[in-house]
Amino acid sequence: MIVQEIMRKAFVVDKSTSLSEAAKVMSSKAIGSLIVMAKGKIEGIITERDLLKNFNKEGEISSIMSKEVITTSPKSSLESALELMRKNKIKRLPVVSKNELVGIITLTDLLAYAEEISDDFFFN
Numbered sequence: 001m002i003v004q005e006i007m008r009k010a011f012v013v014d015k016s017t018s019l020s021e022a023a024k025v026m027s028s029k030a031i032g033s034l035i036v037m038a039k040g041k042i043e044g045i046i047t048e049r050d051l052l053k054n055f056n057k058e059g060e061i062s063s064i065m066s067k068e069v070i071t072t073s074p075k076s077s078l079e080s081a082l083e084l085m086r087k088n089k090i091k092r093l094p095v096v097s098k099n100e101l102v103g104i105i106t107l108t109d110l111l112a113y114a115e116e117i118s119d120d121f122f123f124n
Helices: 020-029 047-054 080-088 107-112 119-123
Strands: 032-038 041-047 092-097 100-106
Touching: 020 047, 020 100, 032 100, 032 107, 032 119, 041 047, 080 107, 100 107
Parallel strands: none
Antiparallel strands: 032 041, 092 100
C-alpha cells in the first residue's frame, strides 16, 4: 500500500495567522495540525501540541511553528512513511508531489492500516 491511498486533505494557513485563529481552525475541522504556506511553498507546520505548549501566548503562528518540515511522496510505501516518522520523532507528514502539497498522513492513519504494513518491518 502507498501513502496516496490513505492520505488526507491538508489544511493550510498563512504564517501571519494568530495562535487563537489557528486553534479555532483546528477545533472546527477536528484536525491536529496546520501547514503554513507562503508563495506555494511549505514554510512550517503547527500542531495542537505547539498550541498547548504556548497556551497563554498571543501572536502569530510563525513564532512557534516548526520550520524544518519533513515531507514524503504520495508514491512512498506506508513502511517508508512510518520509518521517516520514527526516525524523525514526528507524528505528521505532509505529502508533496512535484513541489506541491497534496495531502498529509499521520501516525494515527498509519496505525489504522497496520495490517497492511509488512510484518518484516516490525520484526526486523
